[in-house]
Amino acid sequence: MSPKTKNKEPCSGFNCSILESVSDGVFTVDGQWLITSFNRAAELITGISRKEAVGRPCWEVFHSSLCESECALRYTRKTGKTVVGKTCYIVDARGRRITISVSTALLKNVHGEVVGGVETFRDLSEMESLRLKFKGDFDMGDLISHSPAMQKVLEVTPAVAETATTVLIQGETGTGKELVAKTIHALSLGGKAPFVAINCAALPDTLLESELFGYKAGAFTGAQKNKPGKFAQARGGTLFLDEIGDMSLSMQTKLLRVLQEKCFEPLGAFASEKTDARIIAATNKDLKHLVDIGAFRQDLFYRVNVVRIDLPPLRDRKEDIPFLAGHFVERFNRLFNREITGVDPQVLSLFMAYEWPGNIRELENIMERAFVLCRHGEIKRSHLPRDLILKEGKAGEVPSMSTIKQGLEAGNISRALKQTQNNLSQAAKLLGIHRSTLHRKIKKLGL
Amino acid sequence: MMIGICTWNNLVAPVFDVSGTILLVQTSPGRRDILEQEDISVCDNLDKIRRLTSMNIELLVCGAVSRLWHDILTACGIQVISYMAGPWDRVLQALDEDRLESSEFRMPGCPPYMQTRNREAINKVAAVKKAWMRQSS
Structure with missing residues (x-):
């Protein structure tokens, strides 16, 4: 880890007041990609305090989908060209994906020498939310x-x-x-x-x-x-x-x-x-x-x-349940203006064990009901309908994650084999694994 | 124990959701073998899940991760230590030496529930190592 820089923030006086008053997030980096300033809006959008951010490499703070392969600042530093309004997302301090647009420019000193870069970013999540509302229930x-x-x-x-x-x-x-x-x-x-x-x-x-x-x-x-x-x-x-x-x-x-x-x-x-x-x-x-x-x-x-x-019914595509549950959390957070962080692993495990006769609509209804009862934090077992808990009781213990994983794996392999008329090579290709790995898994899972 | 670590430029990759490379590390009593580096950059979400489950990873070490992906990994039975930063070899070394919770490796912005899961995963690794030590003695 790079040591935190001792550099004084370049933001001071009049410039600092301007930066602090704008609603766009702004941060600057030095030649080593270490953050040298981080304005108030950047703190609000990322959920990371200035104290934590300054002195860190920008990718450790910004958590953007562009950091690894298409960093806008790196492009600007390399080509000297600015980037304007490039859309991407960041993962904020609540684990949410926030859609943003980023713009970048070079930072030069009084002699015109490049001393770093500046990145501004705008939170587009409100706009995204409005877009979804206008789209109605079709998502x-x-x-x-x-x-x-x-x-x-x-x-x-x-x-x-x-x-x-x-x-x-x-x-x-x-x-x-x-x-x-x-x-x-x-x-x-x-x-x-x-x-x-x-x-x-x-x-x-x-x-x-x-x-x-x-x-x-x-x-x-x-x-x-x-x-x-x-x-x-x-x-x-x-x-x-x-x-x-x-x-x-x-x-x-x-x-x-x-x-x-x-x-x-x-x-x-x-x-x-x-x-x-x-x-x-x-x-x-x-x-x-x-x-x-x-x-x-x-x-x-x-x-x-x-x-x-x-x-297919939801019981035949249980691996989609975490995705769907997460998707409903995001959607209901937007609709009900809540900040539920997600679904407790125990609830998820219960969801994976349930047969879902009402399919996705039933999952959606259960999630909506949970949103009525859960004001903040994670959706817990206590937010689920009594029926679901009782059914779990009748069916016995909630299976462990490894049992669920094995079940999912067995289901995926069976379907791939069925789809390829038991052609191992084709099934392995479909599953994205090596033929020998598939052979081993079939033996292990007793398929 | 099979450990996956998302890497980028010899560092832990900043965001799991878009990470392109996973390094597979097999740990056993007294040794650590780096098996292979898997390119997952071209994987769509479906492929990524398939690949991750097929790699038999028990523990994934990564940088920032969205709640959605964290839940999926957990649902697939993979323990996650997230919001880690720094050179990946030093992070693995710290995991070996029970020093991973040191602020040196902590990435800012880790949500509280992921901090809890990190602790659970670190404790589990420690328990596995203790069991190995008991077996060897």
Whole structure:
């Protein structure tokens, strides 16, 4: 470790007052990269006091995502060129990632000799928070996944978005079917056009028909003016038909006609209207099975099942739980203006042991509930619903981290083997490990 | 005991979340072997988790780390000693000699909960070493 410098801070008098009053963080370094001044805003943004910062190498204090490979100050020192508004993040003294923009310049003495550098940085987290609020509840971060079970979904989504094809999303309730649909829409050419969603199970046939196709004034008693339906509203964009498996056979026939002919007739209309909306259908049921038992039209099944995306339940992608929990902590901190630091390891271990029948939505609800009860610090067991704790009691002891790790590893390996039809070399490549390591692990885990 | 240490320019890398290199060190009674240096710079998050779990690391020594990654590492059964700074060989030496909590190696800005976990991990290493000593005597 470098000894702390005895240099007096260059910040004094008039200049110091200016630096202390600005809301941007500012620090200066000498020729050895040691911090020589650190203003008040820098203390606030990083959570590190000036006393701790001055005399330290800048990377030990700034904790920026650029420090290691793309240091802006190093670039400026090397090229003499300033950097303006480069976006990155820092890890602050609470372990949070704070989005910032950095600018750098050379520090020269009265003789014009370079004596160090100055870096200013602006906290962009407020702006990031506003951006998320404006985006509403759609947050692609919810699609976050590090599980092989989700990899296929994440790989296929952008490819599907590029085409206008009809998509069928199957998955248990709470797995994020609408989120995937919104992502496909957002990534598609019609991403700026409307995304219109309708739950086919929530409405009786007559209402569903008028909601989907719209009606003309006078079509029925009370229809005083024209009302465009969802197909018309989704023109150029996407129509998301949720719970299509619960649609009646009669409505299925009407929907099939629209999908075949790309046109529909609002109730009471004399002429057909064209539709170019992309259809994304979703269901938590096995549509093929519904076809087999005669509850779903086979021809409609073939129409919607052009590209199928199967969303795995959360119990099959438990390695994502820490990421998702962390993601919800960040999101609810922003929404509720809280500063919860994270999830206690015991809670995380409980989460890993739980089966999550309600999937990500259940995890989200539990995290939201915990935010109501937890005012500061970490989310503890006492902030969890009684049911979850009781289920844990019934299931026995919470497994140890090493058991969980082995379980996750076994799950990953099994899925990789299944994906590669038991080809060890390909599975090892998929897992990012050597073939011999995979062989050893299979033996150790008794797979 | 397999120890991973994130390195950069012969130092402990400043931020784990973006660190590019992990040095694998195998410690056993009376010896320390540096096994290999793994390049994780091109790994996305998914690859990084896969690689870390496949390396059988029991203890990770790193610089600053976000809460998110700290939780993931812990959930993967990896003990973490975070917010360490200085030349990596001296940090490892200090770990061997139970001197890691010295201010010389402490990076500013370590959140209190990570300080607690650091202490737990350091105590665990000390307990493993004591067990080795008992076995050898």
